[in-house]
Amino acid sequence: MSKQSGRGRVAGLPEWDRCAVMGVVNVTPDSFSDGGRWFDTAAAVKHGLALVEEGADLVDVGGESTRPGATRVDEAEELRRVIPVVRGLASEGVTVSVDTMRACVAEQALAAGARLVNDVSGGLADPAMIPVVAHAGAPFVVMHWRGFLEGGNVRGVYADVVAEVIDELHARVDAVLAGGISPDRVVVDPGLGFSKDAEHDLVLLSHLDRLLGLGHPLLVAASRKRFLGRVLAGPGGAPPPARERDAATAAVSALAAHAGAWAVRVHEVRATADAVRVARAVEGARTDSARAADNGAEGAR
Template sequence: MGVVNVTPDSFSDGGLWLDADAAAARGRSLVADGADLVDVGGESTRPGAQRVDEATELERVVPVVRALARDGVAVSVDTMRASVAAAAWDAGAALVNDVSGGRADPDMLRVVADAGAPFVVMHWRAHSAAMQDADHTHYDDVVADVRTELLLQVTDALAAGVAADRLVVDPGLGFSKTGSQNWEVLERLGVFADLGHPLLVAASRKRFLGELLASHDGLRPAADRDDASAAVSTLSALAGAWAVRVHEARPSADAVRVVARLRGSTRD
């Protein structure tokens, strides 16, 4: 899953693809580099980010989704708004990736269920502006607690009519989790792969990788974390992940092909 952030303030590539034509071209480039899905988002969810209004998000996202879908690209829409999910679905999106797992907008689960859309349920506790506050990053056992809370979100989605075979789960690396908690989740990805739904892992370029690679000059810049991101993609594939969400597709596409070959499977 390749990332296209149609935003001015995303932590890694904010402003690079704000123009719709540039964003669509970026999506095509990601596909050429091996991405199977292109995840288009118009609202940054980096720690501390403030929400954008609905009209702005629609204006950013829908033209890019439509252009890519017209070219035969499988597109997921990264949104917490039911109205944006619906508009993107109508424009040709193939999947809804909601970092709130249906909790930010009370209409989201109904919209997804009515459309029959595949839906990513990510572990989520709070919006970006507050998600790293101490009360949102406290866990008795981060893996066990995230698993329990994620299953509650899955239960809510099923109760709303989302089909079980349409659900993907994501443990939410970087969302309401400290750096050390992210590593604990990564170490035990199998717990989430065993939930009975495809597993999405989204670690690409995140701060905990920058902390790991830090030097005396400070954090490794986000754009220089792709090798570490590909390493996480390898670990995720070994743990049975369905997809990894990444900013650069080629290194991770190569990594998962290596894992697939070692497992005796094939991939064109």
């Protein structure tokens, strides 16, 4: 099976011939990367449309920061932030994902036109989430999660981070399937930066092939995260600010696309959109070359 065919498609969403690009719209005042920039509904919708112009295939709208130490907003405030933006983007024909841990927000976002639910808790934060998504027949992102991060890096201790993340994701996927979500609508996400140190994130990125062994499309969300800051800083250096990590993000996007990821989730779209298209062109050239070699060998027989 080629990486391209192994990338998989997600029922209920468009099918792309390469790794998809998911642009991020944070309708929050306190996200680690761009908090407050798109807090106004009109500005958030305009930004989402700009991401599509730059090459985003779908747009992920979230109203609650999940950075370490962030305080949760209440449900009414999350709804106020998210639903008008989802509705505005969906009305413009954008494929919208909603980034939420609350079943009520997911339900109303789907009713407003969202087509995918991206839950960083994988359904653990709200027991009603899986029934809501199953009833709607929506695709669902199951991320590796070990708890809320108000206290910092919660339970980020691993003997073998790849094996443990795979085992925990496998158990979570089983629970999601048992709850009625169709297997062809499940996406998995290793949860880079969530209860993980920089070394854990890098090791996971180096073993995306094993995560693909779970048998579901893979979402990689590395954009601007702390581990990239650590890599760029080097030994003893100060990490650059989040918005100065976009070139590094595009590099990870190219690696993830080459490995067979279904989608990458990024704040700055243009560089990553270019990166995944180059990765696809290289895959295509390799496939064409292998086919030509096979045809030549067959003709020589």
